[in-house]
């Protein structure tokens with residue numbers, strides 16, 4: 142089984158060490174455009190991307206969110222770019238579905254958009270790592286967004302991979318474990 146897209150999916154892996162080289166704005170913009178094209182529940186497009194590529198602003202943000210229990214993520218402060226992925230809440234569709242179905246579609250939507258961003262970066266030869274282990278409340282406070290209907294989703298570290306970063310993706314479960322045909326999952 143092969144396709145250009147599948148090759149890209151196989152090539153993408155989480156990168157946690159980055160070259161000391163800035164990322165061109167136009168490349169980041171391309172990734173943002175890929176994210177902007179993502180589908181979303183009722184086309185609500187709840188995602189918001191805050192790009193930290195200024196070293197001082199990035200360090201201040203990293204200082205705020207990688208503290209205490211989250212200091213183990215501190216190494217991501219060395220990434221040339223950190224993108225904060227937020228959602229804008231108080232959307233009627235999201236609220237209704239949240240109550241009726243119990244599903245927070247805005248989180249699904251932002252995950253899809255974030256992965257569009259990540260795959261576009263991989264195509265450009267850039268490395269990324271989703272970061273879930275950070276202080277989301279501190280991020281909202283740092284951005285001055287408390288009480289304004291925003292919720293943190295994740296951070297994404299971005300940059301050119303450092304020399305020597307392994308090209309191998311971590312192993313994946315076999316298809317038979319994750320997909321079934323006309324039957325419930327095993």
Ligand SMILES: Cc1cc2nc3c(=O)[nH]c(=O)nc-3n(C[C@H](O)[C@H](O)[C@H](O)COP(=O)(O)O)c2cc1C
Pocket residue numbers: 153154155156157214270271272273274275295310311
């Ligand atoms: C939502 C999400 C949160 C993640 N959070 C972290 C994190 O906080 N720290 C980290 O080192 N990796 C994090 N990762 C990366 C995963 O560990 C990684 O995707 C997984 O081990 C598979 O490896 P691969 O991305 O290289 O294929 C996260 C990935 C996702 C999708």
